[in-house]
Amino acid sequence: MKSYWGRVMRLVAVTMAIVLCINWGSAGTTVKATEETKKALREAKDKLNETKGQLSETQDQLDDKKEDISNLHQEKSVLENKLDDLNSQLTEVSNNLSDLENQIDAKTDEINTTQAELEAAISTKDAQYAAMKKRVQFIYEKESFMLMDMLTDVGSFADFLNHSSYVASLSSYDRKMLDQYKQTCAQIDEKEKTLQSEKTELDQCKVEVEAEQSRVSGLVSKTSGSISEYKKNISTAEEEAKNIESKAKEYENQVAEQNADVKALEAKLAEEIRLSKLAAKSKWRNISDVQFAEGDRYLLANLIYCEAGGEPYEGKVAVGAVVINRVLSSVYPDTVVGVIYQNAQFSPVGSGRLALALANGDANEACYLAADAAMSGATNVGNCVYFRTPIPGLTGINIGGHVFY
Incomplete structure (x- = not known):
């Protein structure tokens, strides 16, 4: 009987030991699992904070890039205003050049007219001079004959004086007309010189205006090139901003996913803690x-x-x-x-x-x-x-x- 109860007691003791070992093992395993979950939760939170930091940094980069784009737009706007002003200047210079060319053409026509007038005056002067020479030559060559003719033809001394006065008046008129023609030629010649001087000034102005036109055209071309470069830079910056924004969106999605992971781990941890407590009390x-x-x-x-x-x-x-x-x-x-x-x-x-x-x-x-x-x-x-x-x-x-x- 004693041996039987001894065996029973030993069996109970072994059973209790097994139960205790099992309970300890279960509690230990659950606690270990809980600690691992805590560790995983800490790591998930660290990863979440890291992603939030990356998101914040990316958003700062996006803000900087947007500011760069805004500055580029402002600078492009300044250049576009400058280009409008330069185009206005170029239009004005081109109009001035056109006016000068019209003035030069008019001056050239006036010079041509004056030259034609001068040639006509010179021709008239030369003809008058030639006629006068012929009359003078005729008078001198035929002087004796004419005197005799005049003496025989006139009825009185008064008629003779009248004939002599006529010859003198004719010579004086020839001289006077010749002087007038010479004076006219000199005036026309002076006018031509004045016109030529004015044309020279206009030609010089044209050279200067053409130089100004070339300068303004160069500035227009350079400014247009700068605007094109700014447009290219803006396009590149906008593409970079788009990529950064896409990256920020990815980080936002990661933050959302990691928030979900953290919540899931927190729920899992809470459940495992609950199970751990239950396991510690259970058999x-x-x-x-x-x-x-x-x-x-x-x-x-x-x-x-x-x-x-x-x-x-x-x-x-x-x-x-x-x-x-x-x-x-x-x-x-x-x-x-x-x-x-x-x-x-x-x-x-x-x-x-x-x-x-x-x-x-x-x-x-x-x-x-x-x-x-x-x-x-x-x-x-x-x-x-x-x-x-x-x-x-x-x-x-x-x-x-x-x-x-």
């Missing part, structure tokens, strides 16, 4: 207390296939062990079906991959062997109840492409 069942239902093996093997089909056998066993650990923990459902189909726990369930694998019977022999091992209580990840692909800051038991924690 774990022994594998021998679990009554597996028909189909659990098929379900677990196909989940292992979906989660670790490409992993080594140890990775398959580890995934199966996580499911069974949750079955054993009072924090999670106490059946394989309840654990696997618990809301938002295993991604193949939500994506439909598990349903497809179950329909096709995709699980291979290795998956079934891993399921059998896990359902028999074998575990190579201790009491871990979580696994995922590795992320920065997350530590645990690494097997294949998963970290178990």
Whole structure:
């Protein structure tokens, strides 16, 4: 009897030790998971702050670029006003040049007319001079004959005096007309010189105006080129601003996504803390207390296939062990079906991959062997109840492409 009770007490002691170990392991695993989540949350917040800083810096760059664009537009506007003024100057200079050319043409016509008048006057003067010479020559050559003729023809001395006075008057008139023609020629010649001088001045003015026109045209061309360059710079700056704005939008999207990640991690942390507290107060069942239902093996093997089909056998066993650990923990459902189909726990369930694998019977022999091992209580990840692909800051038991924690 004593031996029986001794065996009972030893069995109770062993059981309590196992329960304590299981509870400690569960609490330790959950706490570890919570610490990892805290670490991931801190890193997510740091990353969020970093992205916010990048967003702020990018927005500053965008503001600077917009200010540059505004300055370029102002400078272009100044140049355009200058170009308008230069075009007005060029128009005025061109009009002045046209007026000068018209004046030069008129002056040239006037000179030509004056030259024609001078030639006519000279011709008249020369003709008058020639006629006068002939009359004088005739008088001198025929002087004796004319005197005798005059003496014989006149009836009286008075007539003789009248004839003599006529000859003298004729000579005086010739002389007077010759002087007038000479004076006219001199006046016309002076007028021509004046006109030529005025034309020379006009020609000089034309040269100066043409130089001014060339200068203003050069400024117009240079200013137009500068405006074109500013337009090009504005276009480039606007394209850069567009790229910066696009980059800022990307950062804004990243901030939104990272805010969502932080909130998700905060929610996950809160849930894990809740589970940690529950696990610390709960007990774990022994594998021998679990009554597996028909189909659990098929379900677990196909989940292992979906989660670790490409992993080594140890990775398959580890995934199966996580499911069974949750079955054993009072924090999670106490059946394989309840654990696997618990809301938002295993991604193949939500994506439909598990349903497809179950329909096709995709699980291979290795998956079934891993399921059998896990359902028999074998575990190579201790009491871990979580696994995922590795992320920065997350530590645990690494097997294949998963970290178990």
